[in-house]
Amino acid sequence: MRSKLLSFLALSSSLAMAGPAAAVAQQSAPAKKALTEDERLTALFHESDEANLRRNPINALFRGDLRYADRLGDYVSKEYFDAERAAAEQELAALHQIGRAKLSDVNKIAYDVFERDKKQALKGLSPDILPLTAVRPINHFTGMHTFYPTFASGQGAAPFKTLQDYENNLKRHRDFLAMIDKSIERFREGMASGVVETKMTINNVIQQLDTQLAQSPEQSPYYGPVNKFPDGISAADQARLKTEYRDIIANGIYPQYRKLRDFLKDEYLPVARDGVGLSHMKGGDKLYAFLIEDTTTLPLTADYVHQLGLSEVARIKGQMEQIKQEVGFKGTLQQFFQFVRTDPQFHPKSREWMTQRFFEIGKQVDALVPQQFSALPKARLDIRPYEPFREKFEAGGSYQSGTPDGSRPGVFYFNAYDLPSRSVPGMTTLYLHEGAPGHHFQISLAQENEVLPAFMRFGGNTAYVEGWALYAEKLGYDFGLYKDPYQRFGHLDDEMLRAMRLVVDSGLHAKGWTREQAIKYMLDNSSMGETDATAEVERYIAIPSQALAYKVGALTIQRLKKKSMDALGANFDPREFHAQILMTGALPMTVLEKKIDAWIASKKKA
Incomplete structure (x- = not known):
């Protein structure tokens, strides 16, 4: 399992709707060479990625990009989802202004993946689906309450190499405190709409919170970074940081954990659903499809x-x-x-x-x-x-x-x-x-x-x-x-x-x-x-x-391997096949099959 990798993921409207490349093309300098479709696509991808990192600073931190390291992000509020929807709509419109037929073979693949990603994002952010997911922000398997302790422990993705890294972590903690309040607000919306989590998952969350609260602040993963400092941080700063880290754990994070636990136990659990499957949840059939x-x-x-x-x-x-x-x-x-x-x-x-x-x-x-x-x-x-x-x-x-x-x-x-x-x-x-x-x-x-x-x-x-x-x-x-x-x-x-x-x-x-x-x-x-x-x-x-x-993905790759072996016979090289599968990132199954078919055809011509 990958990762429980987190997918909690501004481009201005006028720029994005026209496409970043179009904005560049509108410059009046007569010597400016017209961009090719490949260059326009590259510009769109770059602007989309930059905007995504601003909206989703955790993504940047996982890459080692520290430009937004003083922020954790939101990922829960209506404003966050509105911004994600607007970005997907604008970027899809910009994409469709680029001529796919004129792109290189690799960029045609990139075009198709980007288009599918944006369309799927819009489905997930639609009025039919989002009200079934956003009001259930935490369960025992996904949620900031289990992701964030490891992330901020000194053993996770957050860096602790400089004094600024330690200061940034304190700032992210404050975002985390706010996110717990926003999560409770979202749960309340679900209680009002009748879209709720299961009693089983919420009981597990309560156990997870109790497990963390049973630790003293000094035993908490959040205290981990100040147990060992890198060179270059003065003794005075080390003493100050130890005090500040303990204080925000004892007087910030733990009180918020208790607030969340008490809300879930006293208010939410009594109205949570008994049936564990989505078929027992309002709108569950539509969401599962x-x-x-x-x-x-x-x-x-x-x-x-x-x-x-x-x-x-x-x-x-x-x-x-x-x-x-x-x-x-x-x-x-x-x-x-x-x-x-x-x-x-x-x-x-x-x-x-x-x-x-x-x-x-x-x-x-x-x-x-x-x-x-x-x-x-x-x-x-x-x-x-x-x-x-x-x-x-x-x-x-x-x-x-x-x-x-x-x-x-x-x-x-x-x-x-x-x-x-x-x-x-x-x-x-x-x-x-x-x-x-x-x-x-x-x-x-x-x-x-x-x-x-x-x-x-x-x-x-x-x-x-x-x-x-x-x-x-x-x-x-x-x-x-x-x-x-x-x-x-x-x-x-x-x-x-x-x-x-x-x-x-x-x-x-x-x-x-x-x-x-x-x-x-x-x-x-x-x-x-x-x-x-x-x-x-x-x-x-x-x-x-x-x-x-x-299983669906593995069966698809196994089938594509057999198709390649049958078509190429003695010319099949597993190292080359694996490079074809791996070297263009994670493709949707339909796009991956088109790529392998094209590779087989090119090998036969060679």
């Missing part, structure tokens, strides 16, 4: 997704049966699942043991990737367990992107909470997905590619991002990492997870499934422990449709 297309980048229905999932589950179970026979296990597949789920040999010995094992897997992969890849990221990859304050509600692993210049590494986080529920057979495939060559390669190669416009370097869609990472798991076969039948079973178990997601997510949100029904389905069809299965199901409840994109 939008979300399926938004995350998969394909016009799929809930019924289609559900049936695809059932088919994939059956296929993978057949391969699991073969492994059960290979290892000589006597019993049913369900008994084999229970054996892998409970036998001590399949569980990590300690947090430290898990860390060392992931380091070993990383070294193995590093030695093998040149067989399949001609381009490697410059950024290094760090391996870390989740921090204790958030590990209980996190997935088995995730990835946090580094900076384009490599000054901040990418991070593969793994979950060491409840070690008896963690699977040793699944460690290889988890690293391939979250680390290399999964998210780390895809995200780093895109953002390090300065030829691409910024929205393609730093943007993305879930079907591509997660589809690539799931596809990367299958490269374990090419790397020879699945010779051990239990590691191969771990891979199948993870593939089964993504297949079950198609069934369970659509079951929850379109077919009225309960939380308990969804958990049982996952336990019945895999060796997942109950802790993992529960966390997964509660994640699907919190972020509907996101989990569908993994």
